[in-house]
Amino acid sequence: MHAEQPVRTGRAKRLPRAVRERQILDAAVDVFSRLGFHASSMDEISEVAGISKPMLYAYLGSKEELFATCIRREATRMMEAIATGVEPDQPPDVQLWSGLRAFFGFVGGNRAGWQVLHRQASSQGGPFAAELADMRGRAISLVAALLVHSSDFPNVPRAGDKEAESLAAALVGAGESLADWWLDNPEEPAGVVAARLMNLVWMGFGDLVGGNVWHPPSRRAPDTPQPGAES
Amino acid sequence: MHAEQPVRTGRAKRLPRAVRERQILDAAVDVFSRLGFHASSMDEISEVAGISKPMLYAYLGSKEELFATCIRREATRMMEAIATGVEPDQPPDVQLWSGLRAFFGFVGGNRAGWQVLHRQASSQGGPFAAELADMRGRAISLVAALLVHSSDFPNVPRAGDKEAESLAAALVGAGESLADWWLDNPEEPAGVVAARLMNLVWMGFGDLVGGNVWHPPSRRAPDTPQPGAES
DNA sequence: TCCGCTACCTACTCGCAGGTAAGACTACTG
DNA sequence: CAGTAGTCTTACCTGCGAGTAGGTAGCGGA
Structure with missing residues (x-):
């Protein structure tokens, strides 16, 4: 370790x-x-x-400065990993998919970094949590922009942006939690975890219990989850 | 406060x-x-x-015993709140909905309790995290049972249980994260937050960007998100 | 009214960890 | 071979907080 x-x-x-x-x-x-x-x-x-x-x-x-420096470094690394991994000209579901893969790939290759970045930073109050909140805010904006850009929200006439933003917050939160869960269940490869979240947030339980799954365009049979990046 | x-x-x-x-x-x-x-x-x-x-x-x-006692008390309270809120004979989506409402209702009425239960416990290692993991495990089992019971997973032949369990883990994690997010954005009422997560996990982005939203059976028009319980 | 029990207190000990003073070693530059 | 700048160390100070020793006050029973 x-x-x-x-x-x-x-x-x-x-x-x-x-x-x-x-x-x-x-x-x-x-x-x-x-x-x-x-x-x-x-x-x-x-x-x-x-x-x-x-x-x-x-x-x-001081100790606090050291900790803050750690957080900033890991946050920067992570955002860069995601920005590098995502392909801007693809359709929204593919962008989301590549973003998720990049995210879980980063976490898998930087368990310690993720641990200190997320679990530790969020549990200490004050400037550390703020540092983390800033990074999360950027991630949320990213996802929200993806959603807003990909389609209108016809049923929520004026609050489209806010609606998208809070859905994005839920997704980002789900990703963070799933990454935490993954720390405690490290046997699965990154791609499987990413695919699971992709299915959950794109298809929803309503579809999944009916047997509909999401799959990347034109690669594999619909029923095999994408192996993807290794842990 | x-x-x-x-x-x-x-x-x-x-x-x-x-x-x-x-x-x-x-x-x-x-x-x-x-x-x-x-x-x-x-x-x-x-x-x-x-x-x-x-x-x-x-x-x-000792201090550690005191902390552990706090965690146990809050965990018990929360599981009881959920168990009380859920209606076992309803269809799966309604059960999920009532469970989510009960959960966010509890968190909203016990910010401090949730804070210590989730954020603090998870960031301390050892027995505390174990205590929390135990509670989370029970919650996951609850959701997984709901999923398995509600339908088959046709495309994942043998791993249905495991698949359901890890989806349940993702959902529970999403709920935890959204609750954490809510701590920092407390202006919204519990029902709105619960409805958002419900829509996300039941419908999925794929439906939501197309304008399909989930709504409780026979109450309101399909396009208004359910206001639900107040904070 | 005296006994004993439980609730409750003041006033300590003591180790640990954040932080520092003051100096020693190395290497480069002229 | 000085002088200087940057690297690195030993050895200390100090405050804070976990945990405790030993004693006081109120209450119920005989």
Whole structure:
């Protein structure tokens, strides 16, 4: 799970600041994800990072600043992964599908990052949750734009945008929760989890219990869920 | 939000143990929900409860035991609220609808309880998360049974149960997330939030962008979302 | 009215973890 | 070979909060 550095003795090798900072952030994400914000000690983080505590403070400031930096880094990585994965000229369901695959692919390849980003950040109050809320807001806007663009909401005359936005919030929330659930049930590959959510939000239970499933255009038989990216 | 006791001076009124324990748990849920587990001090909880710290230890044991007791109490309350709200002889969509209304009704009336139950418990590791996972497991089983009972899953020959269970997990997760989202956007009434999730999971985006919405049987016109229970 | 029990308190101990002071080692530059 | 800038360390201070020792006050029973 987390790479176990051999116990450090004596002085660490001299490295340029940028490299050290990356190492420290990696270590911090690892420790925060395993222990949570409060239970993580700066001593432990510095030990995992292979340096001594004052380096932490010299480079990353206080514990809270360090945590915020972790959150920002992981949030940025995730949004970039999604933005890279989605194909803007496709029909809406395919865009949604590729977005979901990118999202679950990222989570699968960055369990620790997702853990600290979502679970930890949301449980600490104040600026951390705000940081997270900002990222979620961007994701919601993305989905909402997709929905609004893809069709009108004929039955909700004036509130179309708000309606779309809150549906998008529900979807994003479902994705976050399913990702959390996946952390505890890691045996399934990313594509299967993504396909499940895709079916749920695109088809709905009403269709699914009737046997209608969504499937990507022209690839496989309708009844096999898309394997997709591996965990 | 939380009832502000006047600053206590001198000795508290003598009360039977059961009553004190309830007071203490109320105070603990309040403080835990606002500050989180680690940031909450036993001093603060005892102060809010209107008693002195040794009483906490005498009645509720250690801080961890106190927290676990809070979680269990809130979890039990929530499952009871849902079980009471659902009507077993109705068709599946109506059962789901009433379950969702009961759930969001509970959360709306117990913001602090939900906060500590979900956000706090899930972010602390170990036994607390396990406690929560147990409750979630029961909720998932409930929904999965509903799905399996309501119809076959024709396209997934042998894995029907597992498929249903993981869809149920996604739904429960969506509900949890939407409830969290609702904590930060509390202006909407419970019924509207419940109706949104109902539409999402029952109809799916595929229908919704086409203008098809779900509505409770024989109450209103199909195009108005159900206002439902008030916050 | 005295006993004993339960509710309740003040006033501590003590370890842990965030944060820092002050200096030592390395490498580059002239 | 100085001088300087940046890297890195040991060894400490300090406050906060979990948990406790030991004692006081009200109440019910005989």
